[in-house]
Amino acid sequence: xxxxxxxxxxxxxxxxxxxxxxxxxxxxxxxxxxxxxxxxxxxxxxxxxxxxxxxxxxxxxxxxxxxxxxxxxxxxxxxxxxxxxxxxxxxxxxxxxxxxxxxxxxxxxxxxxxxxxxxxxxxxxxxxxxxxxxxxxxxxxxxxxxxxxxxxxxxxxxxxxxxxxxxxxxxxxxxxxxxxxxxxxxxxxxxxxxxxxxxxxxxxxxxxxxxxxxxxxxxxxxxxxxxxxxxxxxxxxxxxxxxxxxxxxxxxxxxxxxxxxxxxxxxxxxxxxxxxxxxxxxxxxxxxxxxxxxxxxxxxxxxxxxxxxxxxxxxxxxxxxxxxxxxxxxxxxxxxxxxxxxxxxxxxxxxxxxxxxxxxxxxxxxxxxxxxxxxxxxxxxxxxxxxxxxxxxxxxxxxxxxxxxxxxxxxxxxxxxxxxxxxxxxxxxxxxxxxxxxxxxxxxxxxxxxxxxxxxxxxxxxxxxxxxxxxxxxxxxxxxxxxxxxxxxxxxxxxxxxxxxxxxxxxxxxxxxxx
Amino acid sequence: xxxxxxxxxxxxxxxxxxxxxxxxxxxxxxxxxxxxxxxxxxxxxxxxxxxxxxxxxxxxxxxxxxxxxxxxxxxxxxxxxxxxxxxxxxxxxxxxxxxxxxxxxxxxxxxxxxxxxxxxxxxxxxxxxxxxxxxxxxxxxxxxxxxxxxxxxxxxxxxxxxxxxxxxxxxxxxxxxxxxxxxxxxxxxxxxxxxxxxxxxxxxxxxxxxxxxxxxxxxxxxxxxxxxxxxxxxxxxxxxxxxxxxxxxxxxxxxxxxxxxxxxxxxxxxxxxxxxxxxxxxxxxxxxxxxxxxxxxxxxxxxxxxxxxxxxxxxxxxxxxxxxxxxxxxxxxxxxxxxxxxxxxxxxxxxxxxxxxxxxxxxxxxxxxxxxxxxxxxxxxxxxxxxxxxxxxxxxxxxxxxxxxxxxxxxxxxxxxxxxxxxxxxxxxxxxxxxxxxxxxxxxxxxxxxxxxxxxxx
Numbered sequence: 001x002x003x004x005x006x007x008x009x010x011x012x013x014x015x016x017x018x019x020x021x022x023x024x025x026x027x028x029x030x031x032x033x034x035x036x037x038x039x040x041x042x043x044x045x046x047x048x049x050x051x052x053x054x055x056x057x058x059x060x061x062x063x064x065x066x067x068x069x070x071x072x073x074x075x076x077x078x079x080x081x082x083x084x085x086x087x088x089x090x091x092x093x094x095x096x097x098x099x100x101x102x103x104x105x106x107x108x109x110x111x112x113x114x115x116x117x118x119x120x121x122x123x124x125x126x127x128x129x130x131x132x133x134x135x136x137x138x139x140x141x142x143x144x145x146x147x148x149x150x151x152x153x154x155x156x157x158x159x160x161x162x163x164x165x166x167x168x169x170x171x172x173x174x175x176x177x178x179x180x181x182x183x184x185x186x187x188x189x190x191x192x193x194x195x196x197x198x199x200x201x202x203x204x205x206x207x208x209x210x211x212x213x214x215x216x217x218x219x220x221x222x223x224x225x226x227x228x229x230x231x232x233x234x235x236x237x238x239x240x241x242x243x244x245x246x247x248x249x250x251x252x253x254x255x256x257x258x259x260x261x262x263x264x265x266x267x268x269x270x271x272x273x274x275x276x277x278x279x280x281x282x283x284x285x286x287x288x289x290x291x292x293x294x295x296x297x298x299x300x301x302x303x304x305x306x307x308x309x310x311x312x313x314x315x316x317x318x319x320x321x322x323x324x325x326x327x328x329x330x331x332x333x334x335x336x337x338x339x340x341x342x343x344x345x346x347x348x349x350x351x352x353x354x355x356x357x358x359x360x361x362x363x364x365x366x367x368x369x370x371x372x373x374x375x376x377x378x379x380x381x382x383x384x385x386x387x388x389x390x391x392x393x394x395x396x397x398x399x400x401x402x403x404x405x406x407x408x409x410x411x412x413x414x415x416x417x418x419x420x421x422x423x424x425x426x427x428x429x430x431x432x433x434x435x436x437x438x439x440x441x442x443x444x445x446x447x448x449x450x451x452x453x454x455x456x457x458x459x460x461x462x463x464x465x466x467x468x469x470x471x472x473x474x475x476x477x478x479x480x481x482x483x484x485x486x487x488x489x490x491x492x493x494x495x496x497x498x499x500x501x502x503x504x505x506x507x508x509x510x511x512x513x514x515x
Numbered sequence: 516x517x518x519x520x521x522x523x524x525x526x527x528x529x530x531x532x533x534x535x536x537x538x539x540x541x542x543x544x545x546x547x548x549x550x551x552x553x554x555x556x557x558x559x560x561x562x563x564x565x566x567x568x569x570x571x572x573x574x575x576x577x578x579x580x581x582x583x584x585x586x587x588x589x590x591x592x593x594x595x596x597x598x599x600x601x602x603x604x605x606x607x608x609x610x611x612x613x614x615x616x617x618x619x620x621x622x623x624x625x626x627x628x629x630x631x632x633x634x635x636x637x638x639x640x641x642x643x644x645x646x647x648x649x650x651x652x653x654x655x656x657x658x659x660x661x662x663x664x665x666x667x668x669x670x671x672x673x674x675x676x677x678x679x680x681x682x683x684x685x686x687x688x689x690x691x692x693x694x695x696x697x698x699x700x701x702x703x704x705x706x707x708x709x710x711x712x713x714x715x716x717x718x719x720x721x722x723x724x725x726x727x728x729x730x731x732x733x734x735x736x737x738x739x740x741x742x743x744x745x746x747x748x749x750x751x752x753x754x755x756x757x758x759x760x761x762x763x764x765x766x767x768x769x770x771x772x773x774x775x776x777x778x779x780x781x782x783x784x785x786x787x788x789x790x791x792x793x794x795x796x797x798x799x800x801x802x803x804x805x806x807x808x809x810x811x812x813x814x815x816x817x818x819x820x821x822x823x824x825x826x827x828x829x830x831x832x833x834x835x836x837x838x839x840x841x842x843x844x845x846x847x848x849x850x851x852x853x854x855x856x857x858x859x860x861x862x863x864x865x866x867x868x869x870x871x872x873x874x875x876x877x878x879x880x881x882x883x884x885x886x887x888x889x890x891x892x893x894x895x896x897x898x899x900x901x902x903x904x905x906x907x908x909x910x911x912x913x914x915x916x917x918x919x920x921x922x923x924x925x926x927x928x929x930x931x932x933x934x935x936x937x938x939x940x941x942x943x944x945x946x947x948x949x950x951x952x953x954x955x956x957x958x959x960x961x962x963x964x965x966x967x968x969x970x971x972x973x
Contacts, residue, residue: 018643021759046714048707049687052642053653056689060643061654063762065706067680069769070718073737130743138736146740153744153770155751155763163754235689246801246839248846337839338846351690357651359623470644470654514756 007485010478014172016509017475020059022160022186022468027056027231029075031191031224036113037083043075054352054461055235059468076152080145087141098140103131107147115156116192117178117201127151160186163513173512180206184215184502187466189224190231209503216502220495226272233271236461238352242267242329248338252411254300262297263328263412269311270327275494282458282492286323286353286449287442290315301328301413319414320407322445325349328412335410340378342402349401353448354432355457358394377418379403400428404444455492459483462494466501479504555784555889556674557925557953558819558898559666561634561828562880563697564873565836566853567909568595568918572867575608575934582608582934595870598878602922605881605895607973608934609919613907615941615965617914622652625912627693629905630834634661636943636961639693640702651691656703659961662946664700667826669955675776676824681715681811682708683804684838685830695833704765708830712793712810719818723789734777741774786887786894787821790814805842808876816883820894829880831873834905843868853909866909877902881922898923899949915939928952935972941965948973 024032026044033039048068052061087095092109093102107127111119119127127147134143151157160182164173175183181201185193193201200206200215219225234240242264247255269292274284292311293303306312315321324330334344350356382399404427409415416423425440434451438444448454463471463483471480482504483497490496501507573595575582584596584603599606614629620638622628631639635657642654663678671677680698685708688695698706709715722730748767752760793810796803808831815827832838837848845852845865856863880900887894900922907916919942924931929952937945946960948969959966 020643021755021762023762046711048709050705050707051687051689052692053644054690058654061656061692061703063704064766064769065700065704066676066769066772067707067709069766069773073741073773074718076740126743126746130739134736134739142736146736149740150743153740154747155766156747158766159763161751238690244797244799244801246841248839249841250846336851337848341851357653470642472644511756513754513759 007478007481009481010505014505014509015475015478016172016505016511017467017472017479018060018469019162019467019506019510020469021162022057022059023062023064023158024160024186025050025057025190028186028190031189031227033075033079035192035194037079039079039082041078041082043079044071047071047075053464053470054238055465057465057468058470060470072153072158073149076149079152080148083148084141084145087144090144095140098144100128100132103144103147104128107131111151112198113192114151115154116160116182117156162510164510171512171514172509174207174508175510177201177204177206180212183507184212184219187501187507188216188219188228188498189222190228191224194222209508212502212508213499216499220498226276229275230268230271232462232465234268236352236465237267237324237330238348239264239267239327239329239333241333245332246337247332247411251338252409255411258296259300259411260329260332262294262300263332265294265311266292266297267324267327267329269313270324273313274323279491280493280495282455282494283449284323285494286325286445286454288323289321291321291327297328316414320441322441325405325445325448326408326441331405331408331412332410335412338410340402340406340408340410342378342382342399342406343395344402345405346398346400346402349444349448350398352461353457354451354453355460356397356431356453358397375419375421377406377421377423379406379424396428396430400430401444403427404438405441407440452488455487456484458492458494459487459497462497462501463506466498467506476506479506555892555897555926556672556822556825557670558825558827558894559663559670559925559949559953560815560819560826560880560898560900561663561697562831562877562900562902563633563829563904564831564870564902565834565905565909566849567904567906567913568870569856569863569867570610570908570916570918573870573918574610575603577934579934579936580932593864593867593871595867596874596920597871598875599881599920602878602881602885604932605885605922605924606933607921607929607931609921609945610916610934610936611939612917612919612937612942612945613939614914614917616943616962619962619964620658622655622693624651624691624694625914626835626905627651627691629912629914630695630697631657631693632961633903633905633942634663634697635659635699636662636941636946636965638962652693653690655693656705657693657699658702659699660701661698662949662960663698663826663828664706665946665950665955665960666953669950669953670825672825673775674822674824676818677772678706678826678828679715679719679815679818679824680706680708680828680830681815682710682830683808683811684799684801684832685710686799686833688833688835691835694835697830698828708828710807711798712807712814713795713798715811715814716790716793719814719823720790738774738777741770741777745770745774784820784822784889786889788817790817801839801841804838805876809879812876812880812883816880816887816894819884819898820887820889831876840865840869840872843872845869850909853906855910857910873902877920877922884923892926895923897926899925899929899952901949917942919945925949925952929973933972935970937970937972940970941967944968944970945973 026047029044030042033043050062052058083090091102091106107124131143131147134146162179164176178201181193181197185197205211242260245260274288278284290313293306293314294311295305298305303316306314334348335341350358404425406423407415407425428437429435433453434447438447483500486500487497575584576586577583584594584600586592614632616632616636616638617628621641622639637658639652640656640658644654667678696705748763752763790813798807811829818824835850837850839845839848849869852862852866856866884895885893889897902920904918907913943961943966947957950957951969958968
């Protein structure tokens with residue numbers, strides 16, 4: 001990326017920006033435990049929820065409370081108990097004749113996987129000594145379990161510890177090989193490095209920009225990348241609340257947990273298809289004319305039954321389809337229990353897709369939305385916002401976007417009338433680079449897909465996710481400029497953006513540790 | 516039903532069931548108390564519900580010392596605090612406190628500031644991104660500790676937990692984390708709530724049933740592991756730069772707290788009994804909201820009665836709570852309704868019903884605390900339970916007229932049975948009064964600029 005010419009924001013000296021120490025998120029913890037032990041019990045399911053800036057991996061917001069420490073302890077205990085049920089599978093020797101040499105070998109091999117780097121001699125000796133003491137007291141199996149518990153509660157497991165090479169110039173260092181393996185794997189897979197990455201780290205083959213790029217491309221072809229991509233999208237597109245959502249039974253008598261679950265499957269299938277089967281662009285995310293339904297969801301949406309079992313791709317006719325904008329899950333989440341919520345839908349587009357946060361309502365003003373009028377549409381009621389000059393300044397930024405989606409009810413279903421009145425789905429974009437009137441979801445999707453602001457926003461969201469922090473407009477100017485230029489040049493291909501994210505100063509370098 | 520604590524011979528835990536940290540020694544002699552109330556520990560409980568109130572239906576009727584929550588002229592009218600009528604002698608009803616902190620510091624959104632400042636009585640602070648111009652400070656935090664933590668500093672003693680945080684669908688809003696976080700040790704040091712009652716039960720009470728010998732062995736193992744882990748943290752900490760060091764340091768502090776609780780022999784108080792086992796339930800399901808709340812309150816009462824902690828909080832949902840009260844037959848959600856109540860009579864009544872429902876829950880908690888006998892008083896007598904809200908009026912996001920109810924006298928330190936009009940005083944001053952009632956010698960709490968000293972009425 002950035003090979004096509006100099007980028008104004010970039011100088012010769014790398015500017016990596018902040019590089020806060022990162023702790024495994026619950027998502028990453030579970031995936032890592034699965035990769036280490038084949039343990040699919042999701043031990044992190046009960047960890048405290050955490051995050052900020054819309055993402056669960058914002059390293060600068062998360063902190064460790066006593067509750068965290070206790071959960072880490074309990075998770076380590078239960079993982080270790082399961083892992084030591086079959087010592088033969090865990091240790092490199094016959095469990096009937098485990099001697100210290102066997103445990104020492106195991107520490108070398110397995111320790112490197114758990115801490116994602118070789119143990120140094122002192123660490124190795126300490127763990128072996130700890131094992132020996134524990135074995136005297138509790139026997140081999142329990143001693144192995146206690147060693148595992150120790151390793152899993154250690155900062156070298158829970159955190160991604162980085163120092164870079166010892167020598168630093170100008171306060172900036174290139175990220176070390178083992179550290180780079182970990183950076184790549186948690187970014188692209190949400191989990192630990194695989195054998196190939198470890199081998200590359202051991203061989204010193206993650207030292208050049210090209211080597212990092214080659215690994216990134218290889219990794220995007222692996223199944224782990226799929227889970228990470230979905231995990232990002234459910235946060236960025238803010239639809240995780242579809243799980244267990246409650247809708248008003250009077251307003252939506254046919255809606256229930258089964259439909260909500262199907263809508264979750266629908267949006268996941270849609271995003272996966274766009275990224276892995278279709279062209280993988282933001283444009284398709286916002287404009288694709290197809291979706292996925294099973295029999296129950298097709299019936300709920302009043303679409304023809306799909307031709308096969310499970311989620312099937314379908315291109316509906318006689319209604320608007322505009323990528324994620326018309327996904328049932330997004331529309332149902334950004335709605336009230338009993339009706340639509342044009343403000344919430346407009347706010348979603350502004351915050352998540354345009355990366356512009358409207359100002360809050362001024363304090364102490366009456367925020368009254370209009371009463372339920374059975375003879376009016378939702379739109380007619382909300383239009384009052386814009387009659388009041390105290391409100392209109394900001395609501396003009398949100399409501400008219402939401403109005404464009406009014407042909408979808410509060411549960412994500414297509415509709416053409418409300419309370420017997422025809423839906424007016426005309427909308428308006430204000431304060432963007434694609435301003436102007438539009439009608440309906442498809443026009444909105446096409447407009448947003450053509451917006452530089454939207455595509456820059458996608459790059460920004462990925463920057464935040466990839467680097468675990470919000471961007472700094474000064475320090476990260478070069479990295480962001482590289483990303484945006486590359487994204488644009490690549491036709492807004494999301495997988496290419498991910499590769500580009502591994503090619504920036506922010507990814508390849510870090511500030512030297514001053515300690 | 517609660518039941519007395521018995522000894523069981525089998526230690527659960529191998530293979531995954533969490534074993535409690537406190538390692539309660541059911542067989543240790545009960546701590547004796549001569550009967551005087553002075554011997555019992557003091558406790559503080561926060562009870563939060565969101566989105567403001569409907570004042571004319573919340574306000575008591577009558578005078579400061581002789582008031583009622585039921586309108587004698589209109590007994591059929593639903594009044595919010597009516598469920599507390601039997602307890603009014605144990606209450607201080609506090610009207611018209613203000614979050615004066617809202618006019619200070621960064622941030623703008625009423626729910627964001629309201630929640631962040633509710634217990635900290637302090638300003639918000641920007642996050643590392645410096646996005647102060649954004650209304651939601653997406654990576655921001657609070658400037659100081661919350662009042663529950665300040666009180667814990669005074670009264671926690673050597674209890675296994677300095678404080679316990681419970682939630683009922685108190686789920687994190689990733690984009691607006693400040694609206695969903697309530698308790699802080701300090702800036703960026705959040706104390707997240709446990710939303711799963713069964714996990715909380717396992718965490719707190721599961722060792723009560725265990726064989727003491729096995730408990731002792733497990734305790735020793737845990738201590739040896741945490742010791743070893745602590746050394747890793749300590750060595751790493753020394754090598755890190757300042758901001759990373761802070762993170763790792765606070766992690767090590769948390770580990771040290773775990774070790775500390777493992778070291779203390781913890782005898783039980785007389786009122787201690789095994790709480791109901793909540794059972795696995797879908798604690799995130801909206802329809803289970805009342806059930807989860809009831810289980811969490813049961814755990815809070817026993818955690819206090821057993822002296823596992825002296826400070827607890829119960830966070831019902833979050834600021835801007837979008838819970839639809841389906842069990843009351845409501846169609847819309849709490850936050851949505853709070854913006855419609857001023858011009859829709861039906862929704863206004865429903866919002867009264869929502870707040871009335873929370874008053875019922877508060878009454879349940881107070882009743883349960885009264886049922887725990889401690890010497891010649893009750894657990895409630897030795898506590899203050901504070902019901903608070905992040906808004907005065909949900910519709911306007913008002914920082915004024917914030918409704919507070921206190922229950923219990925902190926062992927006679929607070930005169931109850933009163934209705935106080937705080938006339939716009941900063942809520943900081945209430946917290947100064949509370950800190951003093953718990954024995955701290957302070958004149959300010961939170962943002963000193965808005966403090967005027969303890970409330971004279973308290």
